[in-house]
Amino acid sequence: MASTGSSSSSANRERDQAASDSDLVVGIATYNHARTAGRLVETIRAALTQIAPSSRARILVADGGSKDGTREWIREAASGDGDLVELSYAVQPGDVLDVPYHGLPGRARALRVLLREAQARKARACLVLDAFATAVEPDWIARLSDPIRDQDVDFIVPSYSRHPFEGALVHGAVYPMFRALYGARLRSPMGSEFACSPRLIEAVLSDPIWESESGQAGIDLWMAATAVSGGFRIAQVPFGPKVTDERNELDLSTTIVQVFGFLFSDMERRVQVWHRIRGSRLVTRFGEAPQDVPGQPEVDVERLAESFRLGCRELQGVWTEVLPPLATLQWRRLAAARLEEFRVEDVLWARTVYDFAMGHRLRVIARDHLLRSLAPLYLAWLASFVLELRHATPEAAEERIERLCLAFEAEKPYLISMWRWPERFRPVKIRR
Secondary structure, eight states: OOOBOOTTOHHHHHHTGGGGGOSOEEEEEESSOTTTHHHHHHHHHHHHHHHOTTTTOEEEEEESOOSSSHHHHHHHHHTTSSOEEEEEOOOOHHHHHSOOTTSOTTHHHHHHHHHHHHHHTTOSOEEEEOTTBSOOOHHHHHHHHHHHHHSOOSEEEEEEOOOTTTTHHIIIIIHHHHHHHHOBOOSOTTOSOEEEOHHHHHHHTTSGGGGSTTHHHHHHHHHHHHHHHTTOOEEEEEESOOOBOOOOOOOHHHHHHHHHHHHHHHHHHTHHHHTTOOSOBOOEEOSOOOSOOOOOOOOOHHHHHHHHHHHHHHSHHHHHHHSOHHHHHHHHHHHTSOGGGOOOOHHHHHHHHHHHHHHHHHTSSOHHHHHHTHHHHHHHHHHHHHHHHTTOOHHHHHHHHHHHHHHHHHTHHHHHHHHHOGGGSOOOOOOO
16 A cells, blocks of 8 residues: 655654655645546656666655545555655635636645655655646656756756747746846746755745745745745756646636736845846756647637727726826727737837836735736737737747847836836826
8 A cells, every 4th residue: 555644644754764865756736636646646656666766756645635536546546555655735715715827726835745745854856746737758757856866956847848829928928027037037937847956945944925825826936936036056947748637717817816916926025136136047958848849729819909909998097007108008009000000019018017016016006906907908918929920930939039028128127216216107197
């Protein structure tokens, strides 16, 4: 039978004392993942047999009280060879009612349980995988964990091949802003999979973020920001496409509220860090990007543009609370533009995101309402992005994203000026 216990079990500690110097622990957090968790554990076991046959590596599973047979599937997949350590974490009623964009209620609490267990076992590397994943290759585990064990890397994330139109919220706003703030070209700053070192684990476990409400949605972004801004060595590994099971998809405005609400709040906590950073640096990459390019998804550009136009009609009063008059006028002109002329300039988009960060800080209106009003503006940017790149090569798309990131970096002094002297940059309302 696979070992079952908790991070507080002294019997577990004595039995597994020999594993205290394990090279590697691989953790997954589950909550009703019966469709994917068993297959993932089988993949992890196969990988560990290849890369760590004598290190007594362990598979850690932190479950939030699954009711669909997840734990039984995991135990069967572990085949009773003693590699599995079962843990538990608390899922609170609010976690289930307010489902996060990544789909795992109570994710921060789950990760803390996994990191604490890794620390207790003195693991040289802790790798966390997404329980939604359905196509994890065994060699991915070695590619993520080896740099931690052998190259003194503290934090490493996978960078999956995606068409630019997929995950566009990351390409078009999260990555450019994260890069401009913290000066690191980390392509997946809010990914749900990573590997980390004992040094990083020790540094993060004492933070109160793990029990906070916002941490349950934003913990991955917080981990990346902590690693990047805390003097830790970071890296990334290019992989092929990530295939996952279906999650509960949130509407765009709710996703924006969760993602940007956390990003903007975290900016306030780290202001002394990002104020001093200019430009950005390359992040060490281990391995080459796959040659396979995902196919282009269908995108209804007209529908995106019309959603923006509707927002422009209904949200002018909100936007004038946060945007300066010139930006408001530029967005109005765009709403009147024909589709073939529908383009959002990089400077306008970068400054708009920065204006919303400032509006969030100053609480010019209720934060939830403010962030939801950003969704139509994002759809306008996305429509422009798709129109510009629908016939572009992958290389051209990468160059386009790079130009956008450079615009966010170039406009960072605008953000810093507003942050230092907010009274000078309060929007002045204009009459329609």
